[in-house]
Amino acid sequence: MMPILESVIGTVLSSFIIVIISTFMALVLDFLFPSFSRWTRTFLFFIVLTVVLYPAYEHLQMIRSITQTVATMFISIYPLLTGAILASGGSFSMLNFQPAMLLFANGAVILADKVLIPLLSAAMLFDIVSRFHPQVPFTKMADLLRTSLIALVSASVAAYSIFITAGGTISWAMTGVTSEPIKELIRQNIPLIGSFMTDSLGAIGRYSSGASVFIGAWLIITIWSVALVPTLKTLLTGFLYRWTAALIEPFADEDITGILDDIGKTLFVLCAVSFLVAFAFIYTALFTVILVKLITAVK
Amino acid sequence: MVTLFHLVAIYLLLLIVSFASKSLQPIIYAAIFFFFLSYVGMTIIIPFGKTFLDLFDSLPGSYAKLLIGSVFLFYFSELIAKHVAEAGYESIAMIAHVAIKIAILSLWLPQLSMLLDTLSKFIIK
Amino acid sequence: MFEFLTGVLLITVLSSILLLLLPDAQEEEFLPLVKIAMGIWIIHSITRIFGHSLF
Numbered sequence: 001m002m003p004i005l006e007s008v009i010g011t012v013l014s015s016f017i018i019v020i021i022s023t024f025m026a027l028v029l030d031f032l033f034p035s036f037s038r039w040t041r042t043f044l045f046f047i048v049l050t051v052v053l054y055p056a057y058e059h060l061q062m063i064r065s066i067t068q069t070v071a072t073m074f075i076s077i078y079p080l081l082t083g084a085i086l087a088s089g090g091s092f093s094m095l096n097f098q099p100a101m102l103l104f105a106n107g108a109v110i111l112a113d114k115v116l117i118p119l120l121s122a123a124m125l126f127d128i129v130s131r132f133h134p135q136v137p138f139t140k141m142a143d144l145l146r147t148s149l150i151a152l153v154s155a156s157v158a159a160y161s162i163f164i165t166a167g168g169t170i171s172w173a174m175t176g177v178t179s180e181p182i183k184e185l186i187r188q189n190i191p192l193i194g195s196f197m198t199d200s201l202g203a204i205g206r207y208s209s210g211a212s213v214f215i216g217a218w219l220i221i222t223i224w225s226v227a228l229v230p231t232l233k234t235l236l237t238g239f240l241y242r243w244t245a246a247l248i249e250p251f252a253d254e255d256i257t258g259i260l261d262d263i264g265k266t267l268f269v270l271c272a273v274s275f276l277v278a279f280a281f282i283y284t285a286l287f288t289v290i291l292v293k294l295i296t297a298v299k
Numbered sequence: 300m301v302t303l304f305h306l307v308a309i310y311l312l313l314l315i316v317s318f319a320s321k322s323l324q325p326i327i328y329a330a331i332f333f334f335f336l337s338y339v340g341m342t343i344i345i346p347f348g349k350t351f352l353d354l355f356d357s358l359p360g361s362y363a364k365l366l367i368g369s370v371f372l373f374y375f376s377e378l379i380a381k382h383v384a385e386a387g388y389e390s391i392a393m394i395a396h397v398a399i400k401i402a403i404l405s406l407w408l409p410q411l412s413m414l415l416d417t418l419s420k421f422i423i424k
Numbered sequence: 425m426f427e428f429l430t431g432v433l434l435i436t437v438l439s440s441i442l443l444l445l446l447p448d449a450q451e452e453e454f455l456p457l458v459k460i461a462m463g464i465w466i467i468h469s470i471t472r473i474f475g476h477s478l479f
Contacts, residue, residue, distance in 0.1 A: 014422045021418055024411065024463060031456035032400050247470065251463035351441075358434040359427060362461055366435075369457060370442045377450055407460065414464050417471050 004229065008236045011058075015051045016244045019260075022047045023252045041253060045132060048256050053128075056241075056263045059234050060121060063274045066230055067113045070281050074109065077288060108156050109280045116152070116273045119145050120266060127262040131255050142262070146269050153272045223285045227278035231271055238267030302339060309335060325386060332382055336375075344371065365410070369403045376400075428469035435462055 026044040030037050123145040126138035241264035245257045309331055317324045348367055355363040376399035380392035439458040443451050 017418050017421045020463075020467065021415065024414070024460065027456045027460050027463070028404060028411075031404065031453070031460070032397065034453045247466065248463070250466065251459040355434055355438050357430065358438070359431060362431070362435060362465060363438060366438055366442065366458070366461055370446065370454065373450070373454055373457075374446060403457070407457075410464050411460075414467055418467070 004233060005236065008233050009240070012055045012237055012240050015055060016240070018051045019048050019244070019252075019256070020248060022051075023248060023256065026253070027251065041255070044253065045255060048259065049128065052241075052260065052263065055237060056124070056267060059237055059267060059270060060117060062230060063234065063270055063277070064113065064117050066274070067109055067117070067277050070277055070284070071109045071113055074280075074284055077284075108276055111152075111156075112273050112277055116149055116276075117270075119149055120270055120273065123149075123269075124263065124266045127266070128259065131259050131262070134255075146265065149269055150272055153276050156276060223282055227281045227285075231274040231278050234267055234271040234274055238264045238271060240264075241267060302343065305335070305338070329382070329386070336378065340375075361410075365406060369406060372399060372403055425473060428466075428473065431465050431469065432462070435465055 022044055026040050029040045033040075123142045126142035126145070130137040130139045130142070241260050245260035245264065248260075249257045313324075313328060313331065316327050348371055352363060352367055355367075376396055380396040380399075383389075383392040383395070435458075439461070443454065443458070446454055
């Protein structure tokens, strides 16, 4: 956990420090030459934009490349998988792995690649434009894009959950008295996507506890961490953006804190998207592993 | 109360001067302005600033001293600049005002440089 | 932590009283200096509170 935290802080801290220093510079200039303040605001805006946008853009790019990898992985193994499923016949009926769900999961990945991430960058662009030129606002458009993205993503995860609960009686090992308070805590404390996170985590967990009968727990943990590390990084970065906005609000320009806050919000939504991708990845990986195990066991 | 009475007296004096000799009025006005300013500063503003400073003594660092000092400096410079501008020398007043502002900022400079030091440590790391 | 909060409170009270004394037109002009003071105080306190884990 700590190395992730350190690497995330290391990538964004210096840009936030530059933001703070340039804010102080702008304050000094404002004090000396009040009539120049509109120019100062514009220059400050550009500095902040160039510095702050890059880490967010990097995250967007990272999630996008992961999505593409998962999609190509699926497309390349799907014919093999269907062939193997046909060959193995009835041995799948005892599991709750439906091939249709595999198709569905990876359809969601392709959706994320083609629709969700471009929409998210559009939302970010609209936010910046409306901050830069408040007379021509696009705030409603950006909010609409974000909320509809969240709706799409949570609908897909709900569909997954239905698939899983319909296919088997396996329940998440952690559901019960112990996990409910934790879920409630996450739901209330992570803005926008908290309840979505608990739902999808519950779905993933429910699923893998069923799979752990067939494959070792360590493999599941490996797959989990591989899939969830980018998501966690994105979540942390989003939080850092919002923390910095809160920290510099007393002395910085309203637009700058607004931009940091907006980027943080967008990163939260990106985190939701990457949860979806992680879910699909976990599903596909577990499916493949179990299939390989079954085939080798039959032989 | 006393200051108000002084103000009325000065106003009457200025009226008499403008009635007596029009050409002497600007210089007498300027002299009375500076005299009145120094009087008010000595008797009211500086004692008030000192008690104010004691009030916020518990503020750590030298923030209270810096803030109060710079606000009085700023206000005096603004007053004098306005007076000069009223006499018709607006551009000179502006230059002086900017110079005073830079002086105020140079009071803050140690704090600012300390801040930049701590911040740049983070960047280098 | 407590020192930080008292500092924020005192700077706020002090600067608001000082701005009360200034005329309206100069209030806008003086505001950046108050913001600088607040910013320096916040950054210093934060580095003092979390400094041991960052350096």
